[in-house]
Amino acid sequence: MSQFVIPNRIFDPAAECMPCADRAGLQATHLRRTVEQAQKIPFYRRKFAEKNISPDSIRTVADLQRLPLTTKQDLREYYPFGFFAVPQAQLARIHASSGTTGKPTFVGYTQNDLKLWANLCARFLVAGGLTSDQLVQVSFGYGLFTGGFGLHGGIERVGAAVLPASSGNTQRQILLLRDAGINTLICTPSYALNLAETIQAMGIRRGELALRFAHFGGEPWTEEMRRTIEEELGIHAFNNYGLSEIIGPGVAGECAARTGMHIQEDHFLVECLNPETLEPVADGEEGELVITSLTKEACPIIRYRTRDLARLYRDSCPCGRTTMRMSWVKGRSDDMMIIRGVNVFPTQIEEALLKVDGTAPHFMIELTRPGNLDEAVVKVEMRQQEFSDKMEEMHRLRDRIGREITAITGLHFNVELVAPNTLERFTGKAKRVNDLRNLKP
């Protein structure tokens, strides 16, 4: 049997199979330029000055260690465009990630950034079987979310035909899949499971579909989910990784050998650090991914703490690419949840509860995936001041909590009022999330 799941193809062999020594030189040059570009951002200008860093002081990739870290909180503090390094006239596109306080985090792209982004997506799409003669359905939302437009650009770059179905209306999605003779599907893995189930329910036989490949991202999933999806849809499913703060999808993606996701190292420096000590962990050990962009213009980003936990592998891959690979994302080094593809922090729930009544009661979030879609429940302990002997007022309280949560997170949570002192208490850091979705790879 072949060591490859599908034919081994490489979109940009010169870049993807570059000798490691050559790439290190390129990375150093690009890192220097990125520091130069980042100096246009007040946050970095100040940080660099504090640490006595100038572009000239960047000689090798090892100099990365001296650069400051960037957190989501930093990005948030400079809302809306404080992390943009180019004047508005040079912007070509703005996307946004879901924010933790109702406000999104904006990311800007120049024309060059968009070209780069399309190339990066093209790389992992080709690695996962996309050819120019295929029809591709993108069932990611087209909007501020980077998934839809990002993949769209990559598909066009490959020269395949794209069907921008966007998200929602599952029956119609399936109709399109079947009647258009779609070969490749792009969506979240949980939505793929949903599609598979609905296809069965609609009585559509596998033979009626021309579907062969899928590229999934945007939320955590597992090897077990991959097996299920591949069996049920009779396809090859590939994993890719990215986040809007860095560029969107395109940071890393699987090849035909499926030995991990190849990191696009000529455009991103990826470190794996112990989230407590911030020291690098050994290759193959789990740590937090910290990413630096090397070629971005509008939003260069230095050592961004992704909070995603994964492992890095540097051993060679049979596909011929020389790039480092990353494992499935195993979890988070903070308490962020990804619910139906939306990023949610427990602090957002707390904020919603504060809006209902000056002080936040004890609460616990419970996540399940009864079918293929995430269900979120927030259990809120009743308190004397909110309790009423009238049922109508209790319902009003519950509905109001639900509305405030939706206003902040954009998601529906089932609100359960529970008796006082029934939720677990914590002496140290509160554990607010009980994730029963079984997503650990």
Added chain:
Amino acid sequence: MPIKQLSLFVENRPGSLSAVCKVLKEHNFNIRTLSLADTQQFGILRLLIKEYEGAKQALESAGFIVKVTDVLALTVPDYPGGLADILAILDKHNLSVEYMYAFTFGREDRAVIVFRFEDPEHAIAELRDEPIEMVRSEELFS
């Protein structure tokens, strides 16, 4: 003339009602009557207890959320149309009922219905000259 009612928050799961009753038993409080409004997930238990202050304290010490609410106990003649007549009077005075529950005690020819009005004092004033008998606390708990 209002009666003091205790309202408790209870979860809709096995054992939560018996936990309340256990506390009352331990402290030797007698429940005159009760009503439970429930949803799939939680309920509101309403209790009439003579020594409501002591009972509230005992329940709160046991971790329950308890509220004291003023309700009115009206006697209703125990024959067809008895309640309809009473409600017609309430309608006439534009008194809307938040909730109500019935029980019987004492004489056999009448029932008592506990009414929760938004403003019990206002309801008392409105009903003063009507042919409605209000049961006083002392009588109810005698």
